[in-house]
Amino acid sequence: MLLNLQPPTPLEYFASLVQSDAELPLMEAAISLAQDEYPELDLEQTLSVIDNMQARLRKRNAQQGTALERIHQLNQFFYGELGFSLNSNDYYDPDNSYLHHVLQSRRGIPISIGVLWLDLARSIGLDAYGVSFPGHFMLKVLLSQGQVILDPLTGKSFSSHELTHQLQAQIPRLTLYNEETMPLGLFLQSASSREIITRMLRNLKEIFRVQQDAGRQLAVMERLVVVQPQDWLERRDRGLAYEALGRTQEAIADFQAYLDFSREATDASEVAQKLHVLKNQA
Template sequence: MSPETARAALDAVAAAGDAPLAIAETALALAVLDRAAAGLPAPETRACLEALDATVAAVAEAESRGVAPAAALAAGIAGRLGYTGDTETYDDLANADLIRVVERRRGLPVALGILYIHAARARGHRAAGLNVPSHFLIGVEAGERSGEARQWALDPFNGGQPLGSEALRELLRRVAPGAEASPAALAPVPDRAVLLRLQNNIKLRRLQAGDTAGGLAVLDRMRRMAPELPDLVHEQAAVLAATGALKAASGVLREWLDAGHGDPATRRALEDRLAGIGSRLN
């Protein structure tokens, strides 16, 4: 996959909005662009695509033995292929880079979750990320032999096993106190939100490490996927302004406003931000 093809994939995400995406292939495009932003040559992606096919095959094999769909995801991806959460070097940037995740078979919850979503859908099941803060889970819906669909929540970071109601409540109590009482925590989220969450992990780590250029490159990719989101343009302008790049900060705000994004209240807030930066330029 070339950087040009990868950029086209992000433009397709922006056009699709909150519609379902080829989520794993788009995560691969993000990994390609991460290398391009660092001045590295385009990586060979064939092995990663083959690894995605292998997750589907491993899940299919488990299902062929009569394993229920949700358990088959765990048996195939975590059991047979050995994908698991990286508990030793959790903050390693490799854990949010799909190419490195499939090489190491280790990753962050959201990166592993993308593999599970990809395999589940390839097997004909509904799957999506869930709106759990702090720790990414996925939801899977599959038809049983009776023809009635069943739903499960899975934790890709911890072996992918389906979580019973008590295990789910305990996990939510641990990672997001109060969330166990909120149905919103288990609501499915669009694929684009999952990809933005993946990139947010990289952005935060780079900015925290003082890699402003790297953090801005991630924000560029996030904004390419979701150009209308005000929080992203706010953050990009703030990072630029903090480095003294006031003209660039003003430019990204002006571009967003000129595109007609946002409701009146949001636009006023960005106009005020733009005026504040303009006063510093003058």
């Protein structure tokens, strides 16, 4: 019997991490997103850096006191001593989404900084979660008397008025809601690990779309299809990337899958036309 001794590809490794919702390791999966750009990335070394940060935080007895006191200690350590903040000089740099780079530079975007804060918060016993708020990833900590919503870039809490104001600014993007029926609580639900990884990947997908880098965009889309196998829009978009790169057979397969499961989609006829043309070219 022959054994396959080849190490898994980055995509195969990622697929093994995200196959189960119950056991999806958020930090390891988030770090692994950089493997397409940095194939020599040492995940274990990056995880050990985070472990060291946790140990330093616990030495300050940060797991003691009330939840609000622990949040205060964590924020002093994370934003004050370690100096994590927004990369305002180059917000759309892909490196802002790669956690090993964020750990080195101490600069990132809300979701990458938020994932690191979240891991430290849980290490000191805080009941903390990510929140996929429109336009700006946020953090949430459950308290005995309610919850507090935090900005991952500063650790400062938002009032209900501030959250409502931010949500109102997103109304043009939220086609299902209007200003009168906009349910704030709906947008403050805890995000699952799968949802957080998906949002990180979609950020990268948009960056590479704007840069017109079909190759790098495709690598991200491969992961999106793995992490969201029932999202047929992602399958359609991967087909478009395959088409742009001249990979006709793969594009045909993705367009066909999209049409099979999304026959009522508004762009179904357009995709069907693309599929017809590609099949005639194959």
